Amino acid sequence: MSPKVPFVELSFQRRPETEMLARSEAFFGLMDQRRTVREFSADPIPEGLIENAIRTASTAPSGAHKQPWHFCVVTDPEIKHKIRLAAEEEERQNYNGRFPDDWLEDLAIFETNAHKPYLDIAPALIVIFKENYRLENGERKKNYYVNESVGIATGMLIAALHYAGLASLTHTPNPMAFLNEILGRPKNEVPVILLPVGYPAEGTRVPDLKRKPLEAVMTRY
Numbered sequence: 001m002s003p004k005v006p007f008v009e010l011s012f013q014r015r016p017e018t019e020m021l022a023r024s025e026a027f028f029g030l031m032d033q034r035r036t037v038r039e040f041s042a043d044p045i046p047e048g049l050i051e052n053a054i055r056t057a058s059t060a061p062s063g064a065h066k067q068p069w070h071f072c073v074v075t076d077p078e079i080k081h082k083i084r085l086a087a088e089e090e091e092r093q094n095y096n097g098r099f100p101d102d103w104l105e106d107l108a109i110f111e112t113n114a115h116k117p118y119l120d121i122a123p124a125l126i127v128i129f130k131e132n133y134r135l136e137n138g139e140r141k142k143n144y145y146v147n148e149s150v151g152i153a154t155g156m157l158i159a160a161l162h163y164a165g166l167a168s169l170t171h172t173p174n175p176m177a178f179l180n181e182i183l184g185r186p187k188n189e190v191p192v193i194l195l196p197v198g199y200p201a202e203g204t205r206v207p208d209l210k211r212k213p214l215e216a217v218m219t220r221y
């Protein structure tokens, strides 16, 4: 049995309905402005901002509160460059035969390729690892709903960075085992997302994507 945890009174602020609606609209307006950026400026990120965003991500709900995530923040240019070289090697294989044709067709609108200069240029790379299980004193312990928990935490991280005024790119140069090697992470951790973070480069352009309307993503019963 795990040790008992005391219960405390919930801290919860009940707000007037008009204020609630206004807040929900404002939050949607803010999040609707978020775009994935693939061209970064090298300008440094204000001190403490990434830490706060990761603190926010780590408030995410998780299966049995195991918080099965680890965030590696890479700002060292040499380590970023190693990651770039390894990611580009995987992406060369992805774009030259490993991705099936329909995947390549779906990617064509993004005009992406195996060239990933932003992995050198972006001032920080956040590598999100999921902890498939925990290692406690060499003993293997279970985590629960790891993918769901890490997905929620990653969404909160991206939202927190955007709220603070930074751009990010959800990059997945799979297979990503090279990230364990370069960052010296243990075998119970699996890299999920490589997230360059920073300011968009001057004049950055993004594909003019349309998001599905509410009726297409919501059904009422």
Ligand SMILES: Cc1cc2nc3c(=O)[nH]c(=O)nc-3n(C[C@H](O)[C@H](O)[C@H](O)COP(=O)(O)O)c2cc1C
Pocket: 034, 035, 036, 037, 038, 110, 112, 170, 171, 172, 173, 206, 209
């Ligand atoms: C799990 C996941 C993996 C992704 N992998 C890549 C990637 O490897 N390279 C890339 O350029 N964009 C990647 N993206 C970004 C998507 O292309 C982008 O989110 C989508 O086109 C919608 O654009 P938006 O984020 O600007 O709304 C990924 C997104 C997600 C959620």
